[in-house]
Amino acid sequence: MKKQRPVNIDLTTIKMHPAANASILHRVSGVIMVFAIGILLYTLSTSLTSAEGFAQIQGYLDGIFFKFIIFGCLSALTYHLLAGVRHLMMDLGFFEELSSGNTTAKLTIILWLVISVVIGVWLW
Amino acid sequence: MVNVVTSAGQNGVHDFILVRASAIILVAYTLMVAGFFIISPSVTHDLWQSFFANMIVKVATIMALLALLVHAKIGVWQVLSDYVKSALLRASLQFIFSVTLLVYLVFGFLTVWSV
Numbered sequence: 001m002k003k004q005r006p007v008n009i010d011l012t013t014i015k016m017h018p019a020a021n022a023s024i025l026h027r028v029s030g031v032i033m034v035f036a037i038g039i040l041l042y043t044l045s046t047s048l049t050s051a052e053g054f055a056q057i058q059g060y061l062d063g064i065f066f067k068f069i070i071f072g073c074l075s076a077l078t079y080h081l082l083a084g085v086r087h088l089m090m091d092l093g094f095f096e097e098l099s100s101g102n103t104t105a106k107l108t109i110i111l112w113l114v115i116s117v118v119i120g121v122w123l124w
Numbered sequence: 125m126v127n128v129v130t131s132a133g134q135n136g137v138h139d140f141i142l143v144r145a146s147a148i149i150l151v152a153y154t155l156m157v158a159g160f161f162i163i164s165p166s167v168t169h170d171l172w173q174s175f176f177a178n179m180i181v182k183v184a185t186i187m188a189l190l191a192l193l194v195h196a197k198i199g200v201w202q203v204l205s206d207y208v209k210s211a212l213l214r215a216s217l218q219f220i221f222s223v224t225l226l227v228y229l230v231f232g233f234l235t236v237w238s239v
Contacts, residue, residue: 030199034221037192037228045235047169048176054169081154084147091144122161 022105026083029076036073043070067123074119079112131201132194143198146191153188156181173239182236189232193225200225 008014016024046053060066086108090096095104133139160175161167175181200221208214 031203034196034200041228041232048173048235048239051169081151088144
């Protein structure tokens with residue numbers, strides 16, 4: 001059976017609503033996390049091996065490049081966690097309507113930006 | 125006959141539950157580590173090492189890495205099956221990411237083991 005329905009898969013013509021932005025950011029942050037965990041595990045391992053290793057990581061963190069990488073990892077983790085909690089609440093039946101779903105999507109993004117700023121201030 | 129295209133569990137429902145169960149473990153672990161940084165004004169090497177020398181933290185770390193293996197395995201599968209159309213490339217990437225996640229598990233295990 002072939003349905004003759006209009007199909008639009010041209011992403012550039014689709015207006016992204018807040019829930020769509022929250023969804024794609026969750027996916028992007030998840031993919032970033034797969035790589036970020038490797039960096040965080042390397043940092044953990046080096047800092048735990050010896051006092052020298054710990055000092056080495058502290059030295060890296062004084063540099064702008066490594067600091068920015070760690071900030072990126074923590075920011076991606078923050079977003080993925082917040083959006084994940086939103087998903088779990090939706091699984092329980094909350095915020096499933098169009099308007100409440102968009103509201104929690106906006107809240108998630110705002111909360112993420114606020115926590116990212118806090119992490120940034122703490123790191124710098 | 126419906127083809128079963130699932131990533132870690134035996135079916136879609138199993139995958140659905142595995143993602144959420146592992147997510148809860150990962151949230152708990154993240155909050156625990158974040159809590160350590162919040163209550164420790166300045167993290168010294170001694171403090172950092174004594175935190176990870178704690179058996180509860182060691183077990184939690186290994187639990188989190190096991191949860192991560194399952195969680196990320198399913199997540200990677202979802203992303204790859206959406207965007208990568210070539211079966212060979214998709215399977216190859218899935219293999220590389222799965223091995224990477226296993227390396228994370230073993231690496232993290234050995235890291236907390238030796239503290």
